[in-house]
Amino acid sequence: KAGVTQTPRYLIKTRGQQVTLSCSPISGHRSVSWYQQTPGQGLQFLFEYFSETQRNKGNFPGRFSGRQFSNSRSEMNVSTLELGDSALYLCASSLSAGVTEAFFGQGTRLTVV
Amino acid sequence: QQQVKQSPQSLIVQKGGISIINCAYENTAFDYFPWYQQFPGKGPALLIAIRPDVSEKKEGRFTISFNKSAKQFSLHIMDSQPGDSATYFCAACRDNFNKFYFGSGTKLNVKP
Numbered sequence: 001k002a003g004v005t006q007t008p009r010y011l012i013k014t015r016g017q018q019v020t021l022s023c024s025p026i027s028g029h030r031s032v033s034w035y036q037q038t039p040g041q042g043l044q045f046l047f048e049y050f051s052e053t054q055r056n057k058g059n060f061p062g063r064f065s066g067r068q069f070s071n072s073r074s075e076m077n078v079s080t081l082e083l084g085d086s087a088l089y090l091c092a093s094s095l096s097a098g099v100t101e102a103f104f105g106q107g108t109r110l111t112v113v
Numbered sequence: 114q115q116q117v118k119q120s121p122q123s124l125i126v127q128k129g130g131i132s133i134i135n136c137a138y139e140n141t142a143f144d145y146f147p148w149y150q151q152f153p154g155k156g157p158a159l160l161i162a163i164r165p166d167v168s169e170k171k172e173g174r175f176t177i178s179f180n181k182s183a184k185q186f187s188l189h190i191m192d193s194q195p196g197d198s199a200t201y202f203c204a205a206c207r208d209n210f211n212k213f214y215f216g217s218g219t220k221l222n223v224k225p
Contacts, residue, residue, distance in 0.1 A: 004156070033211050043157075043202065043215035056212045090156050098209035100145040104156035 002027065004093045004105035012111045018079040021108045023091030025072050031055075031094040032074040033102065034066060038087045046089075049074050050097040081112045116140055117205050119216025126223050132190040134219045136203035141184070143205040147213075148177065148188045151200045160201075161188075193223045 005024040013019050025032050033056075034046040045058040049068035066076040078085055088109050092102040119136045126132045138146075144165050149157035163170045163177040163186065170177045176189040190197055203216040 006156075031211055033213075035213075035215075042217050043204075043213075045212050045214070048211045050211075056210060058212070092211075092213075094211050097211065100147075100206055100208065100211060101159065101162065102147075102211060102213065103159060104149070106154075106156045 004091055004103055006089075006091050006105035006108050008108060009106065010109045010111075012113060013081050015081055015083060015112055017081050018077060019081060019110060020075055020077045021089055021091075021110070023074045023076075023093075023105060025074070025091075025093030026103060029093040029095050029103075030072050031097050031099070032068055032072065033092040033094070034074070034076050035090045035092065035104075036060070036087045037090055037107070043090070046076065055097060078110075083112050086110060086112045115217075116143075116214040117203060117216045119203050119219060121219060122217070123220045124222070126193045126221065128193065128195060128223055128225050130193050130223075132193045132197070132221055132223070133187060134201055134203070134221075135185065135187045136205075136216050137183075137185045138205045138214075139184070140205070140207075140214075142207050143214075144208045146177070146179065146186050146203065146205050148175075149202045149204065149215075151202065151218075157202060190221075193221075195223045195225050197221060198223050 031050045033048040048056040068074045088107040147162035151157040179186045204213040
């Protein structure tokens, strides 16, 4: 059974640009959450999607957005990139909304220069 | 406000020893407490989790102890091995809310 797949694994972007990251959850899983991991702030919740709807949202500016498709795949977008957005972005897959067991992908390492 | 506090920040243990990592939480509405293991360049991997209706859960060499009245929980790694060297994160969330609050992480180094 394939795990959570995140693409791309690495990205280098320039300040002011925008970026889109992709996450394919475990087959049959319908809830996808996104987290930002940095050395200074640790792991912080961005948002969660279930059935193409955002269920929960963390304390990030509106430059961070996401969506989920009918096949449960999810994308997150960061617009007007800042140097501080450099981080490992992790996607977590859960069977359903309210099923708390979550499995993480390997992440996308975003570097903003 | 940090919802989950984790200690120590780093830990060095001899092979065969017991590694103990502690976490404390604030929100009494939390009712699911997982531990994750993360190796460099990898995403966190779910190790073991507990709910507040039990005080202890054991899976192989890994045990979670849970103290609801003190709002604390801990991970014990018995017979620690060099392959256990990784960063460990505790987390907490409310049931029906897939929104985890993570501790700051403990970097474990098991010496051969």
